[in-house]
Amino acid sequence: MRSFGMALSIIGLLAVGALGCGSQGNIAPVTGTITLDGAPLExxxxxxxxxxxEGELTVSGMGSYGKTDAQGHYSLKLIETDGEGASVGSHRVQVSVAEEQAGDALTTDKVPSRYRGFDSELTFDVPSSGTETANFDLTTKRKR
Incomplete structure (x- = not known):
């Protein structure tokens, strides 16, 4: 029984290692600018x-994050390693700016819900060469 548990542990470590190795070789630098109704989103x-x-049960790499500056510009870092960039391939993109309401502990977000969360309508394909133009022009009103 003890050897069975050890075998499962080794298999688990090998699986995690294989996932990590596969995604590390496919990282590219990503920067861009985000605006909301034409103004930089700080x-x-x-x-x-x-x-x-399609047909895969898991994602093809680790996620990335960034924060916009006063000009709405951002650079991505890998979530797990803080290395620069993002995994090459298709991504769901989420954008959020939480604001605290005056005299209230609740927060609001000036970014419309269609750009936030797992069901965000934003997507981006990261090319293997990387990009400096991962730009998103968000609007508070839907275009008709």
């Missing part, structure tokens, strides 16, 4: 989460 949390290819 202080926005930006996240890129790889989207699993």
């Amino acid at each position: 202080g926005a949390a930006v996240s890129f989460q790889p989207i699993a290819s």
Whole structure:
């Protein structure tokens, strides 16, 4: 019984190692700018989460994050290692800016819900060469 548990532990470590090795070789630098209704979106949390290819059960790499400056510019870092960039491939992109309401402990987000969370309508394909133009022009009103 003890050897069975050890075998499961070794298999688990090998699986985690294989996932890590596969994604590390496919990292590319990603920067861009985010605007909201034409103005730079300062202080926005930006996240890129790889989207699993059709027929795959898991995503193809680790997620990335960044934060916009006063000009709405951001650079991505890998969540697990803080290395620069993002995994090559398709990503779901989430953007959020939490604000505290005056005299209230609740927070609001000036970014519309369609750009936040796991069901964000934003996507981006990270090329193997990287990009400096992962730009998103968000709007508070839907375009018709």
